[in-house]
Amino acid sequence: MRDCQDISVALVGSGGAGALTAGNFLQEAACAAGWHGLLTRTVGAQIRGGEAAALLRLATHPVECLPDRYDLLIGIDWLNAQRFGAEIEVGPQSLVIGDPRGGEPPPVVAAAGARTVLIPFKEMAKAIPDGRQNMIALGVAAKLLGLDAELVSALIEKRLAGKGAAAIRASRAGIEAGYRAANGIDFDLRLAQPAATSGRRWLISGNEAAALGAIRGGIRFAAAYPITPATEVLEWLAPSLDKVGGTLLQAEDELAAINMIIGASFGGTPSFTATSGPGLSLMIEALGLATAAEIPIVVMDVMRAGPSTGIPTKSEQADLNIAVYGCHGDAPHIVVAPQSVVDCLFTTQWATYLAEALQTPAIVLSDQFMGQARSAIERPADIAFIGQRMRATDVVYPYKRYALAANGISPMAIPGTRGGQYTADGLTHNERGTPTSGAADHQAQLDKRLRKLEQFNYGSHWATIEGDGELAVVTFGSLTGTAREAVARAREDGIEATLIAPRLLAPVQPQAFARAIEGKKRLIVVEQTHGAQFYRYLRAHYDLPAATHVLNRPGPLPIRPGEIHQAISEWRH
Amino acid sequence: MATLDMRLACKPADYKSDVKPIWCPGCGDYHVLMSFTRAFAELGLPPEQIVVVSGIGCSSRIPAYTSCYGFHGVHGRSLALAAGLKVTRPDLTVVVASGDGDGYSIGGNHFLHACRRNIDMTYVVMDNRIYGMTKGQPSPTTESEFDTALAPGGTGLRPFHPLVVALASGANFVARCFSGEPNETASILVEAIRHPGFSFVEILSPCVTFRPDEKEWKSLVHPAPVGPTNDPAKAARRIMTDDGFNIGILYRGDRKPFQPAFGTPTADVAALEKDFEL
Numbered sequence: 085m086r087d088c089q090d091i092s093v094a095l096v097g098s099g100g101a102g103a104l105t106a107g108n109f110l111q112e113a114a115c116a117a118g119w120h121g122l123l124t125r126t127v128g129a130q131i132r133g134g135e136a137a138a139l140l141r142l143a144t145h146p147v148e149c150l151p152d153r154y155d156l157l158i159g160i161d162w163l164n165a166q167r168f169g170a171e172i173e174v175g176p177q178s179l180v181i182g183d184p185r186g187g188e189p190p191p192v193v194a195a196a197g198a199r200t201v202l203i204p205f206k207e208m209a210k211a212i213p214d215g216r217q218n219m220i221a222l223g224v225a226a227k228l229l230g231l232d233a234e235l236v237s238a239l240i241e242k243r244l245a246g247k248g249a250a251a252i253r254a255s256r257a258g259i260e261a262g263y264r265a266a267n268g269i270d271f272d273l274r275l276a277q278p279a280a281t282s283g284r285r286w287l288i289s290g291n292e293a294a295a296l297g298a299i300r301g302g303i304r305f306a307a308a309y310p311i312t313p314a315t316e317v318l319e320w321l322a323p324s325l326d327k328v329g330g331t332l333l334q335a336e337d338e339l340a341a342i343n344m345i346i347g348a349s350f351g352g353t354p355s356f357t358a359t360s361g362p363g364l365s366l367m368i369e370a371l372g373l374a375t376a377a378e379i380p381i382v383v384m385d386v387m388r389a390g391p392s393t394g395i396p397t398k399s400e401q402a403d404l405n406i407a408v409y410g411c412h413g414d415a416p417h418i419v420v421a422p423q424s425v426v427d428c429l430f431t432t433q434w435a436t437y438l439a440e441a442l443q444t445p446a447i448v449l450s451d452q453f454m455g456q457a458r459s460a461i462e463r464p465a466d467i468a469f470i471g472q473r474m475r476a477t478d479v480v481y482p483y484k485r486y487a488l489a490a491n492g493i494s495p496m497a498i499p500g501t502r503g504g505q506y507t508a509d510g511l512t513h514n515e516r517g518t519p520t521s522g523a524a525d526h527q528a529q530l531d532k533r534l535r536k537l538e539q540f541n542y543g544s545h546w547a548t549i550e551g552d553g554e555l556a557v558v559t560f561g562s563l564t565g566t567a568r569e570a571v572a573r574a575r576e577d578g579i580e581a582t583l584i585a586p587r588l589l590a591p592v593q594p595q596a597f598a599r600a601i602e603g604k605k606r607l608i609v610v611e612q613t614h615g616a617q618f619y620r621y622l623r624a625h626y627d628l629p630a631a632t633h634v635l636n637r638p639g640p641l642p643i644r645p646g647e648i649h650q651a652i653s654e655w656r657h
Numbered sequence: 658m659a660t661l662d663m664r665l666a667c668k669p670a671d672y673k674s675d676v677k678p679i680w681c682p683g684c685g686d687y688h689v690l691m692s693f694t695r696a697f698a699e700l701g702l703p704p705e706q707i708v709v710v711s712g713i714g715c716s717s718r719i720p721a722y723t724s725c726y727g728f729h730g731v732h733g734r735s736l737a738l739a740a741g742l743k744v745t746r747p748d749l750t751v752v753v754a755s756g757d758g759d760g761y762s763i764g765g766n767h768f769l770h771a772c773r774r775n776i777d778m779t780y781v782v783m784d785n786r787i788y789g790m791t792k793g794q795p796s797p798t799t800e801s802e803f804d805t806a807l808a809p810g811g812t813g814l815r816p817f818h819p820l821v822v823a824l825a826s827g828a829n830f831v832a833r834c835f836s837g838e839p840n841e842t843a844s845i846l847v848e849a850i851r852h853p854g855f856s857f858v859e860i861l862s863p864c865v866t867f868r869p870d871e872k873e874w875k876s877l878v879h880p881a882p883v884g885p886t887n888d889p890a891k892a893a894r895r896i897m898t899d900d901g902f903n904i905g906i907l908y909r910g911d912r913k914p915f916q917p918a919f920g921t922p923t924a925d926v927a928a929l930e931k932d933f934e935l
Contacts, residue, residue: 115935286933296933299926305745307737324929329922331744335737336770343734344741347710350728351746373731460935481724482675499726499742499749502705507720507727518676518721519729 087276090143092151093225094172095218097160099127099134102218106160107138108458109243110225113236114142115287115460118278122147122425124457126168126640127397135164137172142229144278146461148424148565152646154178155273156228157193160205160221161186165193171641174198179271181224183217203265212261214254223262228271233263284463290428290454290562291316294358294384295324297429301436302471303356303382304330307344309337309363312396313452314386317358338363342370342383349379350508352498354440354471358384361403362393364447368410371445375415375533377508378486378496380439380446380473384432387451389639398640399453401561402613404621407447408590414530416537418446419590423548423564425459431587433469434545440471442536443496449589451612453642454562479503484515488528492536537591546588549600553580555655556601557648559610560585560618567610570648581652592625607632608651614638667701669694674724679715681789685836685862685871686715689783690722692836692860693752695843697725700750700850707750710739712764715790716756716783716862733764736771736780743776747916750850751778758788761797761817768819772826772855777914779849779856780828782819783836785864785871793867819859820896824889824908829854831892831908832885835878836862838904845906854914861902874902881905 093110097103104125111123121142128134139154141147153173159165159182169190174180178198182189183205203224205217219240226236237256244252288296295317298306306325308318322332330353335341338359345355359367364385374381387403389395407419418438422431432448439446476483476495485506487494497504511519512526520526548564550571557567564585571581584600586593601607607629611618619634635651637643672694680686697707707725711717713732720727726749730738735753743751760768760782771780786803788794794807797817804811823831830852834842842860849856861878863871877900885906886892892908 112935285935286930287935288933292933296929299929305741307741320932324932326918327922327924327929328926329918329920331917331919333740333744333917336766339734340737340740340767340770343730343737344744346730347728347738347741347743348745349741350738351708351742351749353745355741355745369731370734377728377730463930499708499746500705502703505705505724505726507709507729509721509729510731511729519718 085272085274088273089145089276090141090147090151091156091229091273091275092141092154093156093158093229094154095138095158095160095221095225096162096165096172097136097218098163099130099136100132101136101160102216103136103160104138106218106222107140109222109236109239111140111458112287113226113231113239114229115285116239117231117235118281119144119275120146120278120460122457122459124150124453126171128164128167129397135167137168139172142275144276149569149645150642152644156225156271157181158221158225159183159186159189160217162189163187166190169193201269208261208265209258212254212257214250215258216254219255219258220262220265223259224266226259227263227266228269230274281462286461286463287458288425288461289316289456289458290422290425290450291386291456292320293425293429294422294432294448294450295321297432298356298382298436299324299328300466301433301469302354302440303436304328305345305348305353305355306332306357307335307341308332308357308359309335309341311360311363313388313456314358314360314384316456317384317386338366339370342367342381345381346370346374346379349381354380354436356382356384358386360386360388361390364403364406368406371417372411372413372415373510374445375411375417376510378443378533379508380443382432382435382439382446382448384448384450386455387449395640397452399451399562400612400639401451401563402615402617402638403449404589404613404617407449408621416534416591417444418442418537419449420446420588421449421561422454423561423585423587425454425457426461426464428454429464430467433467436471437469440473442540443473443493444533444537449561451562476504477501481505482516485517486513486515486529486532488515488532491539492532542588542593546586546593546596547600548583548585548587551580551582553582554603554605555608555652556582556584556604557608557610557652558584558622560589563610563612563643566643566645567648569645570652573645573649574652577653579652594626597626601629605629605631606655608635608648608655609633610635610643610648612637612639612643667698669698672697672704672724674722676721678722679718681866683865684715685785685864686719686783688836688839689716689842689860689862690719691839692842692846693719693723695839696846696850699843699847702750706748707752708742709752709754710735710742711754712759714756714759716754717759719754733759734767735759736764736767739778740771740774740776743778744917745919747919752850753778753780755780755782757782757784757786757796757798761819768822769826772823772828772857775827775829775854775912775915777853777916779846779858781846781858781860783860783862784819785862785868787864787867789864789867820907821893823857824893824896827912828857829910829912829914830856830906832858832906833904834858834860835874835904836860837875841904848906852909854910854912877902878904881907885909887911
């Protein structure tokens with residue numbers, strides 16, 4: 085038996101087999117026992133009859149990325165598993181458990197040379213009244229990981245409380261059967277005891293964290309149209325907004341959603357929507373309106389593979405271009421990218437603060453990986469970023485809504501304020517807001533809107549910068565955690581590298597970036613896109629060293645820490 | 658009494674801004690603007706409590722010509738913008754102004770859902786059966802044989818019937834007006850604004866530049882022969898069979914407006930965190 089710092093488990097099954105439910109319970113039980121864990125999911129497009137996998141990485145320390153390969157792969161059945169076999173890498177050291185009647189493991193699994201053990205999940209489930217095979221698989225996994233059976237049982241009782249005694253009894257019987265079946269299976273990894281943690285711990289997804297961040301930042305109105313993989317943001321927000329005196333409207337489409345939040349924000353309420361690539365495409369026209377009319381809004385894009393409908397259930401980072409450059413005309417706005425599940429909270433809250441302070445739209449670029457991943461975290465401390473819009477309260481009609489303030493930020497009157505009446509307009513307008521086609525007003529207002537974004541002090545939050553090597557790994561979004569792990573592994577090899585991950589993608593920060601890469605001889609740009617969008621964006625705005633490599637790949641095959649580690653190690657002077 | 662004083666202080670001119678309209682001389686929309694200011698004065702609402710929301714097109718220029726708050730947004734989305742505003746600011750009086758292109762073509766889907774949603778606001782569509790601002794293309798209400806450069810010989814399409822669509826989709830108040838009768842229009846607008854829920858007012862507003870034939874409307878319009886009904890089936894039959902120039906309130910429903918509780922917290926933000934505690 086070897087003690088290790090992290091173990092990765094994949095639970096696979098056809099849609100409806102309950103792999104995701106078993107994964108959820110396994111994570112919750114392990115985290116209740118004090119370990120850290122990141123649970124991601126990969127599913128097909130079908131609601132039933134597709135394929136689903138819960139990918140769980142448990143560790144003694146916080147984890148932010150997927151592993152290079154899985155130590156334990158359990159196939160409740162192997163139906164359709166070939167569709168994502170490539171996403172679940174196993175090696176010769178891995179243990180693969182399957183049901184002899186559950187079909188054949190995907191060829192990539194068989195080719196990896198992993199040891200295979202057979203357990204008749206289906207047959208065992210039949211022997212239990214209302215028994216379910218996923219609960220047996222859960223028992224097997226829990227036993228192999230060394231989880232206390234009582235702990236798992238207590239959790240089931242808590243979580244299934246609403247389903248009645250029979251359901252609890254059936255699940256517990258299944259788990260016990262799994263524990264028995266795992267007896268004698270040779271699995272020599274054992275998670276080391278976790279370091280004691282102080283304070284409250286949460287189990288939260290990136291999408292939920294973003295929604296909480298929005299509320300903490302002052303958002304009280306949301307309007308949205310359902311879309312994978314952003315829907316969980318909305319489904320948590322809807323009842324939560326009600327509780328704090330806000331509301332969420334389900335719009336007829338994304339065009340309506342963004343216009344609804346523009347209307348609410350015009351009325352003085354900080355407002356939010358969440359969508360994915362296809363929805364963002366529809367919202368772009370109104371995003372330009374909010375920029376021109378200087379209405380603060382927060383738009384979260386939980387990116388999925390594109391273009392067009394793409395792969396709705398799988399991650400990619402290829403909406404960078406549309407987020408930064410999508411609007412017609414010169415339309416400066418904010419684009420920020422959270423860097424982990426927990427950072428979804430901070431970054432969405434910060435985006436709300438920035439949108440309100442700068443009276444402009446802020447796009448939050450999350451992605452499916454991070455949005456639908458669930459992580460055990462320490463409760464994030466309250467932060468001071470609460471949206472505060474500069475309001476015009478004591479005004480005399482006719483009032484100059486778009487006065488050319490030195491810092492570009494002009495006080496905003498909200499309806500109801502006597503003397504503050506003005507018409508917000510997407511047409512080029514003068515200081516009063518009256519439409520004009522004159523060159524001078526056009527120039528002056530474009531200058532004003534750019535100035536307010538450029539003069540603002542974004543502080544140290546603009547980027548994560550860690551380490552001090554001549555080689556820097558430059559990435560953004562959910563790959564930050566992957567790159568961090570790669571840099572840490574390189575450090576263990578005696579190679580010092582720097583991690584640079586801008587959280588603020590627009591407006592660009594040329595001076596701060598120049599300081600960040602000062603003295604760097606080699607850059608490795610890492611991104612989950614086919615077209616190297618992030619590399620091209622960096623090239624467009626910053627002076628990069630000649631020795632710059634790109635490690636890019638479209639979704640849904642995740643970039644593994646090992647690949648970045650290898651790229652660092654292999655690039656000698 | 659304060660309310661009485663307020664009413665006396667409100668003249669139609671108090672609701673006009675000093676911005677000069679871009680409309681052509683003789684455009685029906687001037688009269689609509691006049692009806693707006695008369696209605697607002699009659700209601701005695703402070704201008705800062707009124708928001709006029711619009712999209713794109715000749716008619717959608719109207720907000721800046723009033724002294725109220727206004728939002729001149731993107732093409733076709735005014736109803737959505739107004740929904741977000743009204744739900745979060747139920748204290749405001751929200752009037753949405755649109756045209757036949759903005760409201761029935763690019764904004765058609767929002768029209769259906771605004772009727773269905775039944776938020777307390779008034780939707781005024783100035784229908785001139787043509788795209789005026791882009792110089793004379795057919796709109797959803799243009800007659801099928803009407804000849805234009807974009808559709809030579811006519812579209813061959815049956816015109817859209819907005820009042821029936823509004824009724825079928827759940828609008829709570831349906832009226833038809835003629836811009837050339839600003840006093841009658843103003844009093845219908847007053848009733849529309851007072852009526853709870855989504856009120857839809859179609860105003861026939863001639864485009865003298867691209868539809869000079871619409872000057873005829875003056876002689877074609879006539880008051881609706883019977884008063885409004887609260888029976889949607891009866892209203893639908895009347896609207897489907899009238900000559901299109903029936904002026905007046907045609908339907909007055911009693912559906913409860915949609916207004917979620919807003920601004921009444923039952924928990925603080927920290928309480929939401931319980932969802933995540935291990």
